[in-house]
Amino acid sequence: MKKNIDTIIIGxxxxxxxxxxxLQKEGVEVAIIEKGAPKDACSxxxxxxxxxxxxLPLNSPELMMKAMKWLFQSDSPFYIRPQLDANFISWMLGFGLNARADKVQKxxxxxxxxxxxxxALFKDIIKEENIDCNWSDEGIMFAFESEKAFDKHAAINRRLTDLDMQLMADPMVGDALYQKEPALSENVHGGWWYRFDASIKPDLMVAGLKKTLKQKGVQFFEETEVVGFESANYQITGINTNRGDFKAKNIVLATGAWSPKVVDDLDLKIPIVPGKGYSITMKSPGFSPKMPCIMEEKKVVATPWNGSYRLGGTMEFAGYNTExxxxxxxxxxxxxxxxxxxPYTDDVLEHWYGWRxxxxxxxxxxxxxxxxRNMLMACGHNMLGLSMxxxxxxxxxEILTAKETHIDPSYYALRGNFN
Structure with a gap:
């Protein structure tokens, strides 16, 4: 066994x-076990x-009505590849049950x-650690090709505003729209500008934070795959990997879509399935957007950065398909x-997919x-791992150091929240 580290984070x-x-800010000794290269993570x-x-979650009635039209179209924003998988069928049943109004509100x-x-925490980290990651407070533009879809979004905007006034968007059409985002084409009827939103270049943020953590003494065990666990008396007593065994007082499971597979031999049922997303990263086009633009009817995002540009989106339920x-x-x-x-250039830097x-x-x-009792799960962030x-x-x-939590943790408890 390697030395008994206080807390090991898997992922x-x-x-x-x-x-x-x-955790390191609280003086906790931390190590991170990583299965693969950074490019393999959704971050x-x-x-x-x-x-x-x-x-608003994906299984809200508003979004489910759209999704039903797309389910089995191979080029649609939301696609389910036909599959006979008991876990996925169970997950889909829960997905439907959680579309109830009270569940969606929660x-x-x-x-x-x-x-x-x-x-708020991103801004603090970036400033405190001097991380250059193309942070932008320009907001995000939700663009609509059709007038009907643009008008219908008003109901969603009201729901968000009722939840929190900071989430209120500004509707824009005509000159106001094109002055705010000149890169939009004449096909776009209107847009809703969410001024409170922001954007970041995720790989730069991950690299900068990783460098910071190494400087602060956090240990990294890279290319290290968890292959099993040892347990006794309701505790994980050992982590078995392809590069040796580890012991820790506490274990944090932060392995995203892989979480159910990582803990397979522990007989833990984690209600997570992989939702495959795609992106194309390229050099910036000559007329790049000023801010991220969400092409709402197609569920595709265009995000500009300094010198590069990314198109991304779609949701494909096809298991752990690597195609x-x-x-x-x-x-x-x-x-x-x-x-x-x-819309894009031919100077492509990367074609990529990841499992949400x-x-x-x-x-x-x-x-x-x-x-x-000594394993804390921090997984299942859907399409919002960066945002959360x-x-x-x-x-x-806060949970591991027994401090008062800054937000209510009951929303994220496994028991009682997931069908």
Whole structure:
């Protein structure tokens, strides 16, 4: 066994790094075990949105009505590949049950708490640690091709505003829209500008935070895959990996979509399935957007940074499928062709996919594992791991050090919240 480290975090994405950041601030000895390279994590090439505007979960009635039209279209924003998988079928049943109004409201509240906290914490971390990550407070533009869809979004905006006035968007059409975002094409009828949202270049943030943690003494065990656990008396007594065994007082599971597989031999049922997303990163087009633009009817995002540009989106439920699906990449470009004057360049830097850790109610799980008192789960952040990362890390630190929590942890408890 390697030395008995106080806390081992399994997973080196934005959630795991955030947990390490706040734990080391409390004087806790921390190590991070990473399975693969940073590019394999969802934190690497997502669209970099820090977006409290996304408080409404995917299984809200408004979004489910759209999704039903897309389910089995291979190039649609929301696609389910036919599969006979008992866990996925059970997850889908829970997904439907969690579309009840009271469940959706609870999910909105829990998501909002994490995202509002994370936005403030991001700004603190970036300033305190001097991390250059293309942070932008320009907001996010939700663009609509059709007048009907633009008008219908008013109801969603009212729901968000009722939840928190900070989430209120400004509707824009005509000259007002094109002055705010000149990169939008004439096909766009209108947009809702969520001024409170922000954006970041995720790989730069991850690299900067990782460098900071190493300087502060956090240990990293890279290319280290967990292959099993040892347990006794309701405790995890050892972590078995392909590079030796570890012992720790506390273990944080921050392995995203892989979480159910990582703990498979512990007989833990974690209600997470992988939702595959795609992105194309390229050099910036000549007429790049000023801020991230969400092409709302197609669920595609265009995010600009200094010298680079990313198109990303779609949701594909196909299990742990590793195929680089050209149909999905083409769907990103087709959407950009509709909404943007200068939609993309041929100077592509990376084609990428990642598995989002999808729960069936839209909330992450931040809770002690059943049966194992020294394992804390911090996983299932859906499409919002970046937007929720810092607040999750701070909450995990508060739970493990028995401090008063800065947000209500009951929203993220495994028991009672997930069907």
């Amino acid at each position: 080196g994405g934005i959630v795991g790094l955030s947990c390490a950041y706040y 690497h090439a997502n669209c970099g949105l820090v977006s409290p505007s996304h408080a 999910a909105m509240e829990g998501r909002n708490n994490l995202m509002l906290s994370s936005k 680089l699906n050209k149909v999905r990449f083409n769907a990103l470009k087709k959407a950009a062709n509709i909404y943007l004057r200068d 850790p999808m729960t069936n109610n839209g909330l992450p799980i931040i809770d002690h594992a059943p049966k194992y 990362g810092p607040a999750t890390g701070k909450l995990v630190s």
